[in-house]
Amino acid sequence: MFKNGWGIDIEFPLLDRRTKPRNIGLTMVLDKGLGIGETTDLLETSGEHIDFLKLSFGTSALYSPHVLHKKINLVRSYEVDIYPGGTFLEVALLQGKLDQFLYRAKELGFTCIEVSDGTIEMEKETRKEVIFKAVDLGFRVLTEVGKKDANEKCLVDEMVKQLNEDLENGAYRVIIEARESGTVGVYNSAGDTDLEAFEKILRGAPNPDVIIWEAPLKKQQVHLIKTLGNNVNLGNIPTGEILALEALRNGLRGDTFKDTLTRFSKNFL
Amino acid sequence: MFKNGWGIDIEFPLLDRRTKPRNIGLTMVLDKGLGIGETTDLLETSGEHIDFLKLSFGTSALYSPHVLHKKINLVRSYEVDIYPGGTFLEVALLQGKLDQFLYRAKELGFTCIEVSDGTIEMEKETRKEVIFKAVDLGFRVLTEVGKKDANEKCLVDEMVKQLNEDLENGAYRVIIEARESGTVGVYNSAGDTDLEAFEKILRGAPNPDVIIWEAPLKKQQVHLIKTLGNNVNLGNIPTGEILALEALRNGLRGDTFKDTLTRFSKNFL
Amino acid sequence: MFKNGWGIDIEFPLLDRRTKPRNIGLTMVLDKGLGIGETTDLLETSGEHIDFLKLSFGTSALYSPHVLHKKINLVRSYEVDIYPGGTFLEVALLQGKLDQFLYRAKELGFTCIEVSDGTIEMEKETRKEVIFKAVDLGFRVLTEVGKKDANEKCLVDEMVKQLNEDLENGAYRVIIEARESGTVGVYNSAGDTDLEAFEKILRGAPNPDVIIWEAPLKKQQVHLIKTLGNNVNLGNIPTGEILALEALRNGLRGDTFKDTLTRFSKNFL
Numbered sequence: 119m120f121k122n123g124w125g126i127d128i129e130f131p132l133l134d135r136r137t138k139p140r141n142i143g144l145t146m147v148l149d150k151g152l153g154i155g156e157t158t159d160l161l162e163t164s165g166e167h168i169d170f171l172k173l174s175f176g177t178s179a180l181y182s183p184h185v186l187h188k189k190i191n192l193v194r195s196y197e198v199d200i201y202p203g204g205t206f207l208e209v210a211l212l213q214g215k216l217d218q219f220l221y222r223a224k225e226l227g228f229t230c231i232e233v234s235d236g237t238i239e240m241e242k243e244t245r246k247e248v249i250f251k252a253v254d255l256g257f258r259v260l261t262e263v264g265k266k267d268a269n270e271k272c273l274v275d276e277m278v279k280q281l282n283e284d285l286e287n288g289a290y291r292v293i294i295e296a297r298e299s300g301t302v303g304v305y306n307s308a309g310d311t312d313l314e315a316f317e318k319i320l321r322g323a324p325n326p327d328v329i330i331w332e333a334p335l336k337k338q339q340v341h342l343i344k345t346l347g348n349n350v351n352l353g354n355i356p357t358g359e360i361l362a363l364e365a366l367r368n369g370l371r372g373d374t375f376k377d378t379l380t381r382f383s384k385n386f387l
Numbered sequence: 388m389f390k391n392g393w394g395i396d397i398e399f400p401l402l403d404r405r406t407k408p409r410n411i412g413l414t415m416v417l418d419k420g421l422g423i424g425e426t427t428d429l430l431e432t433s434g435e436h437i438d439f440l441k442l443s444f445g446t447s448a449l450y451s452p453h454v455l456h457k458k459i460n461l462v463r464s465y466e467v468d469i470y471p472g473g474t475f476l477e478v479a480l481l482q483g484k485l486d487q488f489l490y491r492a493k494e495l496g497f498t499c500i501e502v503s504d505g506t507i508e509m510e511k512e513t514r515k516e517v518i519f520k521a522v523d524l525g526f527r528v529l530t531e532v533g534k535k536d537a538n539e540k541c542l543v544d545e546m547v548k549q550l551n552e553d554l555e556n557g558a559y560r561v562i563i564e565a566r567e568s569g570t571v572g573v574y575n576s577a578g579d580t581d582l583e584a585f586e587k588i589l590r591g592a593p594n595p596d597v598i599i600w601e602a603p604l605k606k607q608q609v610h611l612i613k614t615l616g617n618n619v620n621l622g623n624i625p626t627g628e629i630l631a632l633e634a635l636r637n638g639l640r641g642d643t644f645k646d647t648l649t650r651f652s653k654n655f656l
Numbered sequence: 657m658f659k660n661g662w663g664i665d666i667e668f669p670l671l672d673r674r675t676k677p678r679n680i681g682l683t684m685v686l687d688k689g690l691g692i693g694e695t696t697d698l699l700e701t702s703g704e705h706i707d708f709l710k711l712s713f714g715t716s717a718l719y720s721p722h723v724l725h726k727k728i729n730l731v732r733s734y735e736v737d738i739y740p741g742g743t744f745l746e747v748a749l750l751q752g753k754l755d756q757f758l759y760r761a762k763e764l765g766f767t768c769i770e771v772s773d774g775t776i777e778m779e780k781e782t783r784k785e786v787i788f789k790a791v792d793l794g795f796r797v798l799t800e801v802g803k804k805d806a807n808e809k810c811l812v813d814e815m816v817k818q819l820n821e822d823l824e825n826g827a828y829r830v831i832i833e834a835r836e837s838g839t840v841g842v843y844n845s846a847g848d849t850d851l852e853a854f855e856k857i858l859r860g861a862p863n864p865d866v867i868i869w870e871a872p873l874k875k876q877q878v879h880l881i882k883t884l885g886n887n888v889n890l891g892n893i894p895t896g897e898i899l900a901l902e903a904l905r906n907g908l909r910g911d912t913f914k915d916t917l918t919r920f921s922k923n924f925l
Contacts, residue, residue, distance in 0.1 A: 122448040123455050126491045128479050130448070151899035153697020159422020163454055176908025177899040179660040179668070185701055186661050205903075205910060210666050214923025222664045237910040238917065244924050266910035297910075361420035361446040370445025371474060372506040372535035372566075379507065385483025386513050391717040392724050395760045397748050399717070428691020432723055630689035630715040634743075639714025641743060641775040641804035648776065654752025655782050 131369025131378035132348045138166060138197065142327045143349030143367070144291070146170035148298060148334070149357055151177055154188055156357075164360040165196035170230065170260070170353070174298070176206040190227040200227075204234030204262055207248075212238055216248060224255050233284075234262035236295055245280075246287050253288040260330070264295030264303040274315045278322030285328055293353055294319060296332035300354070309335045320346075327351065339366055340373045348374070400638025400647035401617045407435060407466065411596045412618030412636070413560070415439035417567060417603070418626055420446055423457055425626075433629040434465035439499065439529070439622070443567070445475040459496040469496075473503030473531055476517075481507055485517060493524050502553075503531035505564055514549075515556050522557040529599065533564025533572040543584045547591030554597055562622055563588060565601035569623070578604045589615075596620065608635055609642045617643070669907025669916035670886045676704060676735065680865045681887030681905070682829070684708035686836060686872070687895055689715055692726055694895075702898040703734035708768065708798070708891070712836070714744040728765040738765075742772030742800055745786075750776055754786060762793050771822075772800035774833055783818075784825050791826040798868070802833025802841040812853045816860030823866055831891055832857060834870035838892070847873045858884075865889065877904055878911045886912070 122128060136143040149171050152160060161168075171193050178186060179202075193200040202223060210219035223231065231252040233245060245261075252259045261284040263277040281292045296303045304316045323329055326346055332354040333339050342350045348367040355363055365371040369378050391397060405412040418440050421429060430437075440462050447455060448471075462469040471492065479488035492500065500521040502514060514530075521528045530553040532546040550561045565572045573585045592598055595615055601623040602608050611619045617636040624632055634640040638647050660666060674681040687709050690698060699706075709731050716724060717740075731738040740761060748757035761769065769790040771783060783799075790797045799822040801815040819830045834840060838847045842854045861867055864884055870892040871877050880888045886905040893901055903909040907916050 123450040123452050124448055124491050124495065125452055126484070126487050128448070128482055128484050128488070130445075131478060150896060151701050153694075153701045155424045155693045155697045156422075159424045163420050163422045163450065166451070167449065174900065175903045175910070176668075176906070176913075177903050179662055179666070179908060180705065180899050180902050180906070181661040181701065182704070183661050183663055205908060205913060209669060209908065209913065211924055212917070212920040212922060213666055214925070215664070215666050216925055218664050219666070222662050226662065237913050238922075241924075247925055267914065358419060361449050362443065364449050365444045365446050365474075368445070368449070370448060370478065372444070375445075375474060375478065375506050376536065379481070382481040384481060384507075386480055386510075387483070387485055387516055392719040392721050393717055393760050393764065394721055395753070395756050397717070397751055397753050397757070399714075400747060424693045425691075428693045432689050432691045432719065435720070436718065627688060630718050631712065633718050634713045634715050637714070637718070639717060639743060639747065641713070644714075644743060644747065644775050645805065648750070651750040653750060653776075655749055655779075656752070656754055656785055 131375050131381070132367065134349070135368050136349050138169065140169070142351065144169040144330060144351040145355055145360065145363065146172060146330055146353035147357055147360065148172055148174050148354045150174050152357060154185065154192065157189055157192055160357055160360070161192065161196040161198070164364070165198060167360055167364045168198050170199045170201065172232070173200070173202050175203040176209060178202040179206055186226065194227060194229065199230040199258055201230035201232055201260070202228060204232040204236060207232065208234065208236070208238045211248070216251065220251055220255055224257070229258060230260060231257040232260045232262060232293070234295070236262065236264065236266040242283070249284065249287045249289055258290045259288060260291050260293055261289040262293040262295050266295065266297055266302065268302045268307065274318045278319055281319070281323060285324065291328055291330050291351065293330045294332060296334065296354060298334060298354060300332070300334040300338055303332070305338065309338060311338065311341055339363055343367060343374055344377065400644050400650070401636065403618070404637050405618050407438065409438070411620065413438040413599060413620040414624055414629065414632065415441060415599055415622035416626055416629065417441055417443050417623045419443050421626060423454065423461065426458055426461055429626055429629070430461065430465040430467070433633070434467060436629055436633045437467050439468045439470065441501070442469070442471050444472045445478060447471040448475055455495065463496060463498065468499040468527055470499035470501055470529070471497060473501040473505060476501065477503065477505070477507045480517070485520070489520055489524055493526070498527060499529060500526040501529045501531060501562070503564070505531060505533065505535040511552065515552070518553065518556045518558055527559045528557060529560050529562055530558040531562040531564050535564065535566055535571065537571045537576065543587045547588055550588070550592060554593065560597055560599050560620065562599045563601060565603065565623060567603060567623060569601070569603040569607055572601070574607065578607060580607065580610055608632055612636060612643055613646065669913050669919070670905065672887070673906050674887050676707065678707070680889065682707040682868060682889040683893055683898065683901065684710060684868055684891035685895055685898065686710055686712050686892045688712050690895060692723065692730065695727055695730055698895055698898070699730065699734040699736070702902070703736060705898055705902045706736050708737045708739065710770065711738070711740050713741040714747060716740040717744055724764065732765060732767065737768040737796055739768035739770055739798070740766060742770040742774060745770065746772065746774070746776045749786070754789070758789055758793055762795070768796040768798060770798045770800060770831070772833070774800065774802065774804040780821065784821070787822065787825045787827055796828045797826060798829050798831055799827040800831040800833050804833065804835060804840065806840045806845065812856045816857055819857070819861060823862065829866055829868050829889065831868045832870060834872065834892060836872060836892060838870070838872040838876055841870070843876065847876060849876065849879055877901055881905060881912055882915065
């Protein structure tokens with residue numbers, strides 16, 4: 119268990135929060151372009167609480183080679199997986215450049231690949247082959263189900279089916295798309311959870327731990343922690359919110375602390 | 388008075404903004420986990436405009452001891468008070484570890500303690516004793532009144548009574564809880580001020596300067612500056628908003644500049 | 657054309673994005689007080705994608721001389737224009753200190769001046785003279801049309817007239833005011849575009865490239881890119897959103913990538 123940084127004997131209200139290396143309780147961060155100094159700060163302060171760092175959408179293509187190189191190595195040195203957003207893979211795929219994309223990603227030092235069809239249409243056979251190739255090259259593969267366009271309703275049954283196929287094909291975890299805004303997939307335009315869709319996905323998965331829920335908004339994180347426990351896998355966490363989320367996961371913030379009150383005898387002084 | 392950084396003879400539209408060290412016009416910052424580099428940046432750019440830095444909720448428990456140590460010393464070197472969020476004290480208190488918490492906070496170099504019951508229930512006698520102990524140890528004590536849960540309506544009369552008792556017991560200032568979101572206490576869920584509650588608290592306090600108003604949203608800051616003057620005490624200011632708030636306090640932003648226009652003769656060229 | 661930072665042969669979905677130095681496709685950034693480290697990060701990561709950096713409102717007056725000096729030089733070293741927010745010029749003007757303001761701005765190393773009347777009233781003759789003086793001193797001059805106060809409706813016809821006069825008087829570009837929040841000018845309080853006002857301004861300008869649209873919100877950026885192309889001039893971009901915007905401009909994000917799909921043959925593997 120993570121020892122509190124004060125070095126004193128105080129128990130965190132929510133128990134059994136997993137520490138790294140871990141296969142549950144994963145936190146995936148959405149990085150929209152932190153520089154080297156900011157990335158160093160993030161990792162020094164919160165590297166212990168981060169499992170995956172995603173260079174969002176196609177932003178990795180916009181870094182200078184020098185900064186990209188430095189950043190990838192820096193992130194890896196904290197044992198955090200790093201990967202380019204799924205959108206850039208979709209762009210490459212559409213141009214018949216998948217192999218080039220994967221080889222170069224490997225060369226650059228990315229440790230993980232996200233396979234998505236948030237914008238393009240992809241045949242099931244293609245998706246399977248992309249996963250295979252990435253796994254073959256030694257990448258940890260995350261797939262994503264759901265559409266980026268709120269008008270383009272992705273049927274939940276389809277999502278569930280895809281999720282299971284992806285896992286069979288070798289995906290490490292499956293991400294439920296919510297975007298940076300937290301307003302698509304199982305969320306409505308106000309960011310509130312569509313409980314029916316949520317439970318359908320949950321019931322359709324072999325177990326809850328195979329899912330990473332994109333949950334950029336605090337209310338979404340609170341709902342997921344209260345429903346699925348503090349070791350639920352969460353994604354698209356903004357870079358400034360890592361410790362705040364970790365406080366939620368440990369009951370160190372009012373929203374989740376409150377539910378634990380009965381567990382404590384009120385010793386006070 | 389703060390000299391404008393350009394070094395030329397231009398008067399700031401809002402006059403008499405107090406400079407540090409000061410007992411009014413306080414700015415308290417909500418820090419959700421800045422790293423050492425970011426903290427250095429914040430202090431170099433805005434240290435002169437910050438009085439208190441709060442390591443929000445229980446996040447201070449999630450830092451590595453090394454980073455926590457470095458950060459506390461760095462913040463203090465700019466003559467800024469630093470303290471752990473009230474929630475972590477509530478956690479310690481509930482486990483009968485108050486003394487350990489306070490001694491260790493002292494050892495770590497925190498200069499200030501926040502006493503709150505935003506999540507737990509606390510007897511008046513306990514609250515008094517916590518304040519006493521913290522004051523005894525040489526801490527500057529801030530207390531907080533109000534609940535974190537919007538459903539758990541805190542009666543304004545209760546808040547006023549508590550505020551006065553805290554001051555009698557030795558609190559330096561009393562914070563009116565609004566959370567990071569600015570949506571509880573004297574604010575509704577849209578962040579707008581409940582004027583009746585606001586005025587009741589104001590009338591119930593010995594004087595306005597004993598209060599620190601949590602006011603994370605610009606409209607809240609503008610309202611408070613317009614109502615109580617530019618040296619109103621404000622809290623829960625996001626780290627990226629310090630200069631923007633200071634611009635409001637000095638009439639260097641449209642929202643507060645506009646009200647001063649009649650004071651100026653329009654010399655123009 | 658910007659070469660993608662991966663160094664592989666993948667075409668960006670939106671073609672012909674201009675690179676610096678450029679006179680169209682400008683990106684103007686709203687800087688509310690980044691420190692030296694953060695500014696270094698911003699420039700290292702995104703300097704190639706930024707044309708103008710504005711020290712928002714009157715914040716430049718709140719920096720210490722030392723930090724201000726260092727920051728201006730740093731920004732210029734990346735061939736990014738830097739200027740103080742228009743509000744500070746309005747403050748100086750009202751006190752009859754325009755010359756002092758302009759000389760000192762020159763001395764400090766600012767390369768650009770914004771002339772606005774977002775808060776004060778200004779005679780047309782005065783505005784013209786301010787532009788003249790700034791141009792004479794070798795500044796690149798941006799003017800701004802529109803009011804900061806949503807209640808103080810600025811008539812679109814007036815804005816169009818002013819825009820044309822400013823250009824005739826020597827302004828390099830004219831900014832359409834939207835504030836940091838993106839809720840005034842051609843936007844309503846929800847940040848949605850008033851299409852009638854938008855088109856009126858567009859039709860009234862000699863050509864679209866003379867305008868810089870303040871567009872802090874993603875939906876505003878997407879609308880402008882879809883309507884006016886990826887080299888539309890955009891302003892008030894938050895410092896954390898530069899690469900995200902650049903991804904939109906290059907079709908590397910779902911919102912703008914989607915519209916390009918028909919351009920690609922689906923080669924896939």
